[in-house]
Each structure stands twice: as structure tokens, then as C-alpha cells.
Amino acid sequence: MANAALGEIESAAGVGVVQEDASLQGIWRRARAPVTMPRLLSMVVTDRLSDELRAHQAGKTEVRDAKVRFEVDASGEEALYVVLTLANPTRGQATWPIDDLWALRRHVLEIKTRLERDLNEPVELPWFVVFEPERASDLEDEGLREIIDLNE
Amino acid sequence: MAKRVAIDPVKLVEAAEEFAKEKGGKGRPRPVLLRRAVSTAYYARYHGLTRATAEHLLPSGSDEEKLKITRLFRHNGVKGVCAKIASREGAKSSPYLDPISQGLRGTSLFDVAMVFCDLQEARHKADYDHLETFSKQATVGLVADAKKALKTLDTAPSSERQAFLALLAMSLRS
Numbered sequence: 188m189a190n191a192a193l194g195e196i197e198s199a200a201g202v203g204v205v206q207e208d209a210s211l212q213g214i215w216r217r218a219r220a221p222v223t224m225p226r227l228l229s230m231v232v233t234d235r236l237s238d239e240l241r242a243h244q245a246g247k248t249e250v251r252d253a254k255v256r257f258e259v260d261a262s263g264e265e266a267l268y269v270v271l272t273l274a275n276p277t278r279g280q281a282t283w284p285i286d287d288l289w290a291l292r293r294h295v296l297e298i299k300t301r302l303e304r305d306l307n308e309p310v311e312l313p314w315f316v317v318f319e320p321e322r323a324s325d326l327e328d329e330g331l332r333e334i335i336d337l338n339e
Numbered sequence: 340m341a342k343r344v345a346i347d348p349v350k351l352v353e354a355a356e357e358f359a360k361e362k363g364g365k366g367r368p369r370p371v372l373l374r375r376a377v378s379t380a381y382y383a384r385y386h387g388l389t390r391a392t393a394e395h396l397l398p399s400g401s402d403e404e405k406l407k408i409t410r411l412f413r414h415n416g417v418k419g420v421c422a423k424i425a426s427r428e429g430a431k432s433s434p435y436l437d438p439i440s441q442g443l444r445g446t447s448l449f450d451v452a453m454v455f456c457d458l459q460e461a462r463h464k465a466d467y468d469h470l471e472t473f474s475k476q477a478t479v480g481l482v483a484d485a486k487k488a489l490k491t492l493d494t495a496p497s498s499e500r501q502a503f504l505a506l507l508a509m510s511l512r513s
Contacts, residue, residue, distance in 0.1 A: 285480070292454075313428055315460045319477055320477065324368065
């Protein structure tokens with residue numbers, strides 16, 4: 188996956204071969220301009236972080252996918268979002284065991300800290316952890332006129 | 340004259356739980372109420388922290404004095420302290436605060452600080468980001484985060500609690 192990180196950096200810099208990953212194309216169109224130095228320096232760590240978190244488990248809660256994305260946070264600063272897609276909660280439970288979620292947050296920090304040390308690349312961005320279900324339950328459409336298909 | 344009723348973090352969590360489990364006509368969760376649940380869960384956590392810090396600063400003060408102190412806090416100030424405790428700030432360091440915040444590493448209050456950072460960010464998206472999506476599962480998880488964080492602060496060992504609240508009190512400096 189280090190090659191993927193290199194490709195990402197090359198793409199951001201407008202050199203090298205752009206990765207043919209369809210899921211990234213929309214992001215690249217929007218994100219090419221605002222790539223910052225802290226973000227570039229974080230990419231190797233974040234790439235490895237996603238890899239290590241996939242198939243992770245805390246208690247009964249399994250991580251099915253892990254992504255790291257860069258976005259502006261509530262204070263207007265660029266930040267790193269570790270998005271963990273979790274196997275859906277046990278049938279009859281509205282959410283995952285809360286102790287598992289707290290353990291997962293700690294695991295993210297532990298792995299991130301180790302990668303920063305091993306790669307000698309401290310991540311200089313604030314960061315957050317977001318949990319998502321593998322299959323979100325259907326929601327009411329509320330009769331709204333403004334329903335936006337985010338999969339377009 | 341209407342009674343003055345203080346903002347009770349526990350009641351806010353109860354309200355957040357009700358928002359999250361509410362269903363619409365088709366028996367599905369309502370996006371507008373999932374957003375309200377996230378926002379309310381955050382405010383439960385925020386008021387829980389500021390009221391505990393006011394109590395820490397003025398233990399012999401009247402209820403009214405303590406409630407007035409809570410108005411001095413700022414959301415960014417509380418977040419800054421929690422980010423420092425939870426190592427959420429990237430590589431920034433402070434020679435004055437690091438020894439105290441590092442002493443909380445591995446404690447249950449370290450988790451409380453992490454939860455605050457994630458909840459505040461989610462609250463901001465719930466209230467302002469039209470394109471953000473909130474699943475029922477993740478929303479109920481955030482409400483449960485807030486509920487557990489309230490309880491954890493209340494039951495933390497005294498020395499850890501004092502250190503945590505002292506750091507939060509320092510957020511008033513700016």
C-alpha cells in the first residue's frame with residue numbers, strides 16, 4: 188500500500204501515473220488544489236493506518252473497512268477522519284457495545300502512534316474517529332424536496 | 340413567573356435517546372431527529388463537563404454562582420483541552436500542560452476526552468452540514484458515548500478527576 192500512498196502524492200502533485208481507482212476520481216477532482224504539506228506528510232502513515240485497521244476487532248465488534256479522509260473540521264482547520272465501517276450490531280441491538288467503540292478509539296491511537304514512530308512521520312493534523320454501519324437502516328424521506336443521491 | 344430550570348446533562352441524554360428512537364410514519368428513523376439526537380448528546384457532554392468544572396472551582400458556592408461560572412466556558416476551549424488530553428492535536432505540545440495531560444493517558448478520562456472531540460465534530464456536522472448522513476446505529480452510538488462519558492466522569496478516581504477538571508478550568512484563560 189506504500190505504492191498507493193506514493194501514487195496519491197504523485198497525483199496531488201500532478202506528476203506520475205494517476206491511480207485508476209474509480210472511488211478516488213471524484214475526490215481528486217475536488218481535492219487536487221488544496222493539498223497541503225501536513226497532508227502530504229501524513230499520507231504514508233494514514234495509508235498504513237487504514238490497512239492495519241481493516242479486519243480489526245474489539246470485543247464482539249468487527250471492523251469491516253477502514254478509510255482515512257482529509258476534510259476541514261468544525262474549527263476550519265484541515266483534519267484527518269478515520270472512518271471505521273463496522274459489522275452491523277447484533278440483531279435486536281440499536282448500536283454496538285459501547286465498550287467496543289471506546290476500545291476501537293484507543294486502538295486507532297495506538298496504531299497511529301506506532302506508525303508515526305516507525306515511519307518517523309508525526310501527523311500534524313487534528314484527527315477524529317467516525318463509526319459507520321456496514322448496512323445503514325432505511326430512514327424516512329420526510330417528504331423533503333431536497334433528497335440528494337450521494338452515490339452519483 | 341416561570342420557574343428557572345437549569346440545563347441538566349442527564350435530562351439532555353434522555354432527550355437525545357428519545358430523538359434517536361423516534362420513528363416516522365413508515366416506521367423508520369427520521370433524519371431530522373437523528374441530527375437533533377447527535378446535537379443534544381453533544382450538549383449533554385458539554386454541559387456535563389462545564390458544570391463539573393464549575394463545581395470543582397467553587398465547591399462551596401451557591402448553585403447560582405456555579406451555573407454562572409459555566410457561562411464563561413467556550414466550546415473551542417473545552418475541545419482544545421480534550422484534544423490535548425486525548426492526543427488529538429497532531430504534534431503540538433505544551434511544556435506546561437503536557438505533564439498533567441500525559442498523566443491521564445490510559446485512564447478512563449482519556450476516553451472521555453476522546454469522546455468529546457468526536458462528539459463535537461459530529462455535532463457540527465449534524466447542525467450545519469446538509470450533505471452529512473447519520474445512520475441510526477451510529478447516532479445511537481454517539482448518544483451512548485455521551486451517556487457513558489457522563490457516568491465515567493462522575494465515578495473516576497478523585498486524583499484523575501481533579502487533574503481533568505483543572506485542565507478544563509485552564510481553558511478559561513483564553
